Structures are given as structure tokens and as C-alpha cells.
Amino acid sequence: MSDFLQTRVGAALKDAALAAVITLLLASIMVGLRTKTEQGGLVIVGQWGLVAWMVGVVFVGRLAMSLLIWRGNNPVANAMNAMLPKQDTVSKIGKLVGPLLLLFAVTLPFYGNRYVIDMGILVLTYIMLGWGLNIVVGLAGLLDLGYVAFYAVGAYSYALFAQYFDLSFWVCLPLAGILAAFWGMILGFPVLRLRGDYLAIVTLAFGEIIRVVLLNWYEFTGGPDGISRIPRPSFFGLEFTRKNGFADFFGLDYSSMHRIIFLFYLILILALITNFVTMRLRKLPIGRAWEALREDEIACRSLGINTTNTKLTAFALGAMFGGFAGAFFATRQGFISPESFTFMESAIILAIVVLGGLGSQLGVVIASLVMIGGFEVFRDLEDLRMLVFGLLMVGIMIWKPRGIVSSRAPSVFLKEKKSVSGDLVAEGEG
Amino acid sequence: MTTWQDNPILTVEHLTMRFGGLVAVDDLSFEVGRGDITALIGPNGAGKTTVFNCVTGFYKPTEGRITMKRENGQEFLLERIPDFEIAHHARVARTFQNIRLFGGMTVLENLMIAQHNKLMKDSVFSIGGIFGIKSFRKSENASVKKATEWLERINLIDRADDPAADLPYGDQRRLEIARAMCTNPELLCLDEPAAGLNPRETSELNGLLHSIRDIDKTAVLLIEHDMSMVMEISDHVVVLDYGVKISDGDADFVQNDPRVIAAYLGVDDDEVEVAEAEAKVGQKEGATS
Structure with a gap:
């Protein structure tokens, strides 16, 4: 008997039996017993057939996995390994993916319908937010759970400027960015001496404070009613109206699609600017200092780097891009209320950055496409889509714990540009 | 007169560092000469790294004054300025005992x-x-x-x-x-640079430190446990024990200082007995007080 357990099949059987027992214990309580409302109160109904099914599936599945996939030296595992692309091929593909995605984005309005372009705008907004947050979390290694606050500051500054001073979108866009950066600094000064979990908690609180203030300052922000009739952006002074607007000027037939396509290109350009500036800064001393800060703060200080200022620039810059995105959000929606700026938004943006791979620009794009685009595509599945996304996240965290794109490209090289494996790159302490 | 008395780059005066009730460094004064390799030695827990952390601003000393005098005549009171400015303006660079790359x-x-x-x-x-x-x-x-x-x-x-x-x-x-040298320092502080190196690597390191002293004209202050290395390359040795300076001079002087021999480098058999007897007396005193 003990000889049998030593063999491969025996070990697999033992493992599968153990898993089945655990399933039985868990499932008996969680699935097997169900309360049901009947006359005279609650009754407990047993669902033992379902439990038996679950135990059976777990047993067979676990057995198959440990016999065929987890252990090496069997035809299935070898075939699986051969199917996975080599590291070289992956980086070659990676070089192509960026330009292809850009081409796809630029040409999308030519063949997409209204729904697709709207989706594109939404995804691009999150890409821009993800890129903005990537500066703070991915490069500087500061965990910011309240990023949505800067998004809100941007959106409300445009809406309020437009409402009270009648300023146009193009004047307000830089103002929104500057105000958000300013708020980033105000928050940064007291907060950036904290590290790790403490920083995360305080930024989380800050995000909520902004939302609660917007909700309660009724006279100024409209409270829960929000701000409506936010002016739409113009194309160099040409409004997208039926008469005497964009369409008339270019001799086109009026179509409501013009505005949508304009908004699409607007957010595309804003996002590309964010990307350009970030990529540029990464290669400058400030960007290197951010990454060094993520690696080791004490060593940074020993080299004469003012860590407070360096953190503040990262925070302010990330906030600024959040502010730009916020102003765009306000003008696209035409209506904003505090409900758009809940903690869930911060969590989604952070999830995009983390799943994409800290510090990776391409990773953010892929994660946004999957998280935001995928979420919409599976809208028909109703409740199941949350389950699907939960599974997806668990899957990514198991197989790619450092995010989809985990390697880091060096900012400067002498002879040959070799990417640094994600295992060596620190995540930052706070 | 010696370099460190004539032309000190760093002057530490009455430096005291307390952590709660523990006195890690007690009223320590010494000088580091410009263009010297100065070694700070002492048994484990003598307070060497604490001195380093005070000099480079990672700790703020409880008492005392640390003066850095740069080549151009500028003086900096290191206990008053934040760590990153010490590296940037006062031009003191450091390395760490556990490497921080x-x-x-x-x-x-x-x-x-x-x-x-x-x-x-x-x-x-x-x-x-x-x-x-x-x-x-x-x-x-x-x-x-x-x-x-x-x-x-x-x-x-x-x-x-x-x-x-x-x-x-x-x-x-x-x-x-x-990396520390790339900050253009005038004083380089090395915390156990030879720890974990084999003899060949240690001798390479000696060459590097000499070239830093002679070519880059940078003073070196180092903590080290490898005595043969310390005695070979140092122009000046400061010995600490329990946060107190017990000897200060060139390598020959320190090697022959009976207090250093007793505390650090080992003593003769008959002296051990004397030392043990003293220690017993000390323990009794400690117990009664």
C-alpha cells in the first residue's frame, strides 16, 4: 500500500482525495445547507446532490491537473511548455503591440459605430488616468488610494469655472490640471512623510474628504444634484451645433457623430501627451530619481537627493494628469455629481496599474482594455461578469504576479539595452 | 604635528548619542585629516555605525558638534542640516554596512x-x-x-x-x-567596505581606496573589522569601545597601545588574569550599585 502511495498515480490520488475532503467540508456548510422561507419561519433545505457534484468535479479535476499538468515529464506538460512563447518572442511581440494599438486607436472612428467610439472614449479616459497614476504608484512607488480626488478636482474646477465665470473648455483645461497639481502638493506636504500602509490610508481618506465636501457644500457645488449643462468643447471656436457650427464651416452635413469623434481624438491626444511626458521624464534625472526612490529611499538621501521634493513632483504631476482627465470627463458628460468620484473609481484605476504591471505604460493600456472594455463586452452576463473578473484577477496574480508587463526598460544604457526582470525591481515601501 | 590636528576636514567634538537609556556614543571627540584614510575601529557594538549615522545626518546627535570644512573654506555644522543636504552641499558621501544599491x-x-x-x-x-x-x-x-x-x-x-x-x-x-564617489565628495565614509570580501578582493579594495585618496584627493573615513587591512592602509586610527574613545593615533601607535590590546587585539595570558580579576570586581560593583 505504501509503495503504491509513493508512485505518481498514488500521490495524485492522495492529493485529489484530500482536496475532495476539503471541498466536502466547505461545501456541506456553504452549499449543502440552504435556508428557505416558508410558512412558520425559516427551514433548512439540504442540497446534497449539488455537494456531491462539487466534490466529484474537484476530485476529478485535481487528479487530472496533478497527473497531466503540474508535474513535468509527461506529454501534456511538455506540449504546454512548447506552446508558451519564448521570452525573446514575447519582447518582440511587445515592441509591435504598442504601434499596432496606436494605429487601431487612430483609425477607430473611421469604422466604429457610435457605441464602439463611446467605449473607446471611456477606455482612453481610464488609460490616461492609469498613466497618470503610474507616475505615482509605478515609478515613485507611493501607494495612492485616493487618486480619484484629483480627477474630481479637475472635473469640478472646469464645471465651476464654466458655471461662475463662463470660461471655455480650452482655458479651463490647463487651469484644471494646475489646480489638481496644486491640490496634490497640498496633500503631499503633510502626507509624504508617511510610508506604506499609512500613506495609503491617508490618501484614501483624502479622496473621501474631497467627495464629502463636494456632496455637502450645496451652495457652491450643487451637492448631490451635481452640476449640469456644462459647456461642450469647441473645435478652435467652432461649436458642434446644427447651425453655424463645425459642420457648416466645413460644408458637411450635420451629424451628432462629429462631436463624439472630436471627443475621441481629444482624449486620445491628451492620453498621448500624458504618455509622452511620462516616457520623457523617465529618461530625465527626475524620473530616475523617482525609480531610485522606489528602490531605496535611504540610499537616495545618502546621494543628496531631496526625497520630499522628488515625491512631491511625482504626486503633483500624477495629480495634474488626473485633473486633465477630470476636465475632459466633465465636458464629455455635460453633467457631474459626487457619485462619479467614489472610492470604486480609485480602486479600478489602481487595479489597472497593478494588473498592467507597475511602471509599464503598455501594461496600463492592455489592463484598461481588458478591465473597462471587457467589462462592457460582458454586460449581458449580468452578475456573472463580476465572477469572471474576479477569476481573471486571481489568474493574473497567480501567473503574472508582477502584472502583465513586468520587465523594466533601463532609462540609459552604454552598449546594449537589456530589460530588467520584474523580480529584481522593488515595488516601493510607501 | 599630524595631518588630522593640522588640517582637519572633519572635526567631531563632544558627540553624544543616546537611545532612551542607552548611551551609544559618549562624549566622543576626534578629527579626520584632509587627504588621510582614517579608520574607526572597535569591537561589535562600540558605536562606530552610530558615529557614522551622526556624521552623515541619518541620526541627529543628542549633544555635540560635527564640523565639516570643505576645500574652499566653507564650514558646515553637520548636526544641524538634513541628511540629503550633507551629501549635496557639505560633500560627505557614504556607503552602507548592508549594501543599498x-x-x-x-x-x-x-x-x-x-x-x-x-x-x-x-x-x-x-x-x-x-x-x-x-x-x-x-x-x-x-x-x-x-x-x-x-x-x-x-x-x-x-x-x-x-x-x-x-x-x-x-x-x-x-x-x-x-556610486558614492560619483557625488563628488570631499569626505567618503565607508561602513565595513571589506566585509564579506576574499583576500584578493580586499587587496583590490586597498588599491581603490589609495587611488581615491591620492588621485581624487578625497579623505576616507572607514569602519572596518579586518585588522590587517586597517593597519595596512590607514594613516590614522581611532579606536572606540562602548561608545568611548580609547585610543587615537597612527597605526603603529594604536597597535602598541596597551588599552587597545587589552580591549581589542587580545592580551597576554597573565594580563588576561588581571583583566578577569578586574572584570569580577567590576561585576560586583555593578551588582551592589
């Missing part, structure tokens, strides 16, 4: 970060850098050149584009020294 960044990047302040200024605080102004590109090239020179000096030029965490231990130690 930026492991996920390449060897070259590590040396570029050390030149951050100069590059930051030349990139007009990044604004000029974003638009790629010429003076910044020039400055960046100069920094790469400087880093390359250092990589050649420490024999790591072939690994310039590899992540620092992939280097073997000895190379990491040398890289950390080169």
Missing part, C-alpha cells in the same frame, strides 16, 4: 542617480530636459562619461547594462563605493 536599475543607472543634483540643475529642473535642450544633453553625456570612467576603475565596465542586483557581492561593494 538600486537593485532593479542597471549599474550605469546607479551611477547616474548619484549625479542627480548636477543633472537636475542642467535640465532646468526637468523642464528643459523635456524639450531636450542642448546643454542638458551635453551634461548627460558628461555624466555618462564620468560613470564610464568609474566603471573602468572598478572593473565593471562589461556589466554596465546589467541590473545591479545581479552582480556578485564583491562587485556590489565596489559599485556602491563608485
